[in-house]
Amino acid sequence: MRFLTAGESHGPQLTAVIEGIPSEFPISISKINESLAKRQGGYGRGKRMQIEKDQVEILSGVRFGKTTGAPITLVIKNKDYVHWQKIMSVDGQNVDNSRRVSRPRPGHADLNGGLKYQVRDLRDILERSSARETAIRVAIGALAKQLLSPFGIQTYSHVINIGGIESASFTQSNPKSLETWIQQVEASEVRCADIQKTEQMKQKIDQAKAQGDTVGGIVEVIVFGLPIGLGSHVQWDRKLDGRLGQAILSIQAFKGVEIGMGFEVADHYGSEVHDEILWDQEKGYHRATNRAGGIEGGMTNGEPLIVRGAMKPIPTLYKPLRSVDIDSKQSFEASIERSDACAVPAASIVAEHVVAWEIANAFFEKFSGDSYVEIEQQVKNYLHLVENY
Numbered sequence: 011m012r013f014l015t016a017g018e019s020h021g022p023q024l025t026a027v028i029e030g031i032p033s034e035f036p037i038s039i040s041k042i043n044e045s046l047a048k049r050q051g052g053y054g055r056g057k058r059m060q061i062e063k064d065q066v067e068i069l070s071g072v073r074f075g076k077t078t079g080a081p082i083t084l085v086i087k088n089k090d091y092v093h094w095q096k097i098m099s100v101d102g103q104n105v106d107n108s109r110r111v112s113r114p115r116p117g118h119a120d121l122n123g124g125l126k127y128q129v130r131d132l133r134d135i136l137e138r139s140s141a142r143e144t145a146i147r148v149a150i151g152a153l154a155k156q157l158l159s160p161f162g163i164q165t166y167s168h169v170i171n172i173g174g175i176e177s178a179s180f181t182q183s184n185p186k187s188l189e190t191w192i193q194q195v196e197a198s199e200v201r202c203a204d205i206q207k208t209e210q211m212k213q214k215i216d217q218a219k220a221q222g223d224t225v226g227g228i229v230e231v232i233v234f235g236l237p238i239g240l241g242s243h244v245q246w247d248r249k250l251d252g253r254l255g256q257a258i259l260s261i262q263a264f265k266g267v268e269i270g271m272g273f274e275v276a277d278h279y280g281s282e283v284h285d286e287i288l289w290d291q292e293k294g295y296h297r298a299t300n301r302a303g304g305i306e307g308g309m310t311n312g313e314p315l316i317v318r319g320a321m322k323p324i325p326t327l328y329k330p331l332r333s334v335d336i337d338s339k340q341s342f343e344a345s346i347e348r349s350d351a352c353a354v355p356a357a358s359i360v361a362e363h364v365v366a367w368e369i370a371n372a373f374f375e376k377f378s379g380d381s382y383v384e385i386e387q388q389v390k391n392y393l394h395l396v397e398n399y
């Protein structure tokens with residue numbers, strides 16, 4: 011499976027064309043819209059999220075609520091476009107050039123992109139590098155989630171750090187009831203299961219905002235119900251951990267990724283890092299612990315997948331950093347675009363959905379076929395083989 015996205019932050023719409031989705035899978039538009047609404051939420055977001063109300067349109071590849079096997083086209087309209095039509099004019103007629111950007115913002119693609127593409131209005135770079143694009147990637151991931159759901163694979167996310175205020179990872183907190191834990195995360199304005207930490211994280215965001223500053227954080231994605239053997243050890247670009255790393259680091263502002271114990275492995279003995287292998291009649295092969303985060307040798311090992319991503323603080327500051335005007339070469343304060351103070355809760359939804367896409371990709375590589383029934387058969391056969399191994 012593969013996809014391409016297109017669209018500018020203040021252009022008419024975001025578009026995705028997805029290819030390779032097997033036929034006869036039920037697709038619910040309202041479920042995709044639920045994911046889109048979650049991405050728009052979260053404490054600390056700016057005024058743009060009050061303008062947009064993201065809704066997906068499916069323009070091809072789905073009929074009577076089921077995939078047909080043909081390429082799927084997704085569209086999300088930018089409501090803000092009505093205010094930007096002249097600024098984003100395609101044909102150069104009736105233009106408004108008052109929003110030209112000549113002072114690149116540190117931490118953004120502005121300067122590198124301007125030099126690389128030889129454009130003198132840095133808006134040409136800003137518009138496409140913007141994290142507005144994550145809306146369409148969440149729609150794609152929401153579709154992937156629906157493909158995985160019949161096979162019992164579920165993906166969740168939460169926030170475990172905002173500006174240094176830390177909350178327990180899923181493994182540390184080891185909740186008794188998954189349902190209650192999910193409810194707590196969804197009820198929190200920062201998507202953190204701990205109520206006390208939620209308040210502290212909100213305070214941290216308020217504090218940063220009051221100072222014209224921004225904060226980043228860490229998000230954690232957990233995937234349950236994975237069969238053993240998604241991904242492969244045989245080739246570098248088939249290793250699932252490598253692919254997940256790329257997926258997470260491709261999210262705007264993500265600078266670090268960890269699987270399982272992650273960077274912590276460096277501080278421990280091998281006996282404290284690896285997961286002993288057990289077998290019993292009921293569970294078959296399983297592990298005493300899940301320090302590896304569900305992946306060994308580039309393949310799933312049947313334990314829950316645990317992936318974390320670190321997001322840097324939003325680079326646009328209301329107390330701007332110094333930059334250079336590309337016309338006069340004089341030192342100025344960087345341009346201020348309307349901006350979020352913290353987008354970590356929103357980014358946890360993005361991470362959850364890009365991970366779901368990677369898992370779906372690995373799943374349909376292992377269980378390849380053109381239709382739901384064909385794939386269902388393969389899954390059954392394989393699970394039987396695993397059970398009898």
Ligand SMILES: Cc1cc2nc3c(=O)[nH]c(=O)nc-3n(C[C@H](O)[C@H](O)[C@H](O)COP(=O)(O)O)c2cc1C
Binds near residue numbers: 119140326348350360
């Ligand atoms: C959900 C989300 C929202 C974001 N909102 C903003 C924002 O309002 N202002 C901003 O300057 N950067 C924002 N960013 C981050 C920038 O898009 C990103 O830092 C920039 O494109 C440069 O890319 P890089 O940080 O990956 O190098 C956001 C990122 C995400 C994931």
Ligand SMILES: C=C(O[C@@H]1CC(C(=O)O)=C[C@@H](OP(=O)(O)O)[C@H]1O)C(=O)O
Binds near residue numbers: 057062139348350
């Ligand atoms: C539009 C979204 O996020 C945007 C991401 C973003 C950036 O520079 O990445 C800058 C802001 O854009 P604007 O200047 O239009 O307010 C955010 O609002 C979104 O998440 O849908």
